[in-house]
Amino acid sequence: MLRIEDLNKKYPTGDEALKDVKLEVPKGQVMALIGPSGAGKSTLIRCVNRLVEPTKGKVFLGDLELTELSRWKLRQARRRMGMIFQEYALVERLTVMENVLSGRLGYVGFWRSWFRRFPGEDVREAYRLLDRVGLMEMADKRADELSGGQRQRVGICRALIQNPDLLLVDEPTASLDPKTSRQIMRLINELCDERSLAAIINIHDVLLAQMFSKRIVGLEQGSIVYDGPPEDLTPEVLTRIYGEENWEATIGKVEEENEEEDSTISKAAS
Template identity: 55%
Template sequence: MLRITSLVKRYGDGAPVLQDLNLEVAGESIVSIIGASGAGKSTLLRCINRLVEPTSGCIELNGVELTSLKREGLRRSRRHIGMIFQGFNLVDRLTVMENVQCGRLGYIPYWRAALRRYPAEDIERAFHLMERVGIAHYANKRADELSGGERQRVGVVRALMQEPQILLADEPTASLDPVTSRQIMELLQSLADEFKLPVLINIHNVAEAKEFTRRIVGMRFGRLIFDGPPDALDADAMHRVYSGTPAEERGHVHPDILEATA
């Protein structure tokens, strides 16, 4: 269970990027976060794993209060928060296997990683997961020789190697073509079920959010504007998330919104 209470993030003297945000994500659920650019979606994910420090509020994962952790405690807890990035964040000169093993850096001594002397059980698990997502035959290939979809699958396996208690995905399909984008969303959907994982996905494609996730959270200016099942995300809710006003106040519904809410 991820529980976020009264979360605030402010940079300097500017307006808060996140404003008194409250959110709970239960186990075995897949939740998408939608909203216009600047709504605070990426900041929210980065606050959860402390890549960005919250200004105030509480973030709790399975009974552990993350916002109060320091150094070793934070390192141990980060091991259980898998992160999938829009830009893949792979080391291009390393092989697929070496990139995947980066997911074990929180578990093994530094010298093992530096010398590429990975434990046998980690190599076995990596092959199993790579086979699961269809990239086992690329184990010894350099990351910069892969397509975008293949690179993102490496990122997914790297996150799973952490033995995560939650997966965070920050625009995981934004750099991909439509066909590959759907494949990655289908993969995340199936992995959430298979590994009994809560998955929190920051996504711009509303149609994919409605098709592949079970709950949608809409953000605007750092606040939660919508929280419900895909079927409840109608044209009026879309207008409130993306324009801040109900549809009837605008007098029309944009065709793109009609298509996404169909």
């Protein structure tokens, strides 16, 4: 689904954020990208949808080479890539519904988006998604009235209403409490399963990464230093990614713990 070849990014300040990154994510795979702050995780996923322009290298979405697209073609390609952000990045003063529907902007003309006249199918899909994540009642609330977990679920709906082939997820749980973090990660995983979506999830919580994905890629100073299953994340590997530290307590059991209260969202939603 996604193929990255020798991707390089050098910022004007001289920082080399990415060095010859090679990565392939097949259809339906949820991949966790871990690494210390400043390792280039955000830069990597932003180079995919070109919110950040890569300096060198190629990125393919299916057969489409994203890195050579013109502005106009890039806009069309971005519709196939949903993005979920660290601080939710909802438009705070718009309603939940408007935020979700903004995921369709790539398909809707300027005047229709001005007057909020979205096609009926889009509106129905928006309600379906809000229902799926358990926010049906919140549709007409303003985004800044919601709690962190609720906002992130709106962010997820906005990405999914694009009907994407690929999800780019940037630290989805960084501003959430541990319980909400798990709920959000579980929700993203379930949704990816339902739609057989490929996803790259940037996450700095190693335990969460291990719990929720079958493949983990470790990035350190712009280079991939680990690529494998979560079981193989040994203290040596973590030291290679993050540096020297006592890692014994960080490495969790890989089977997901089944807490009662955690499954509330899935139940409410189904």
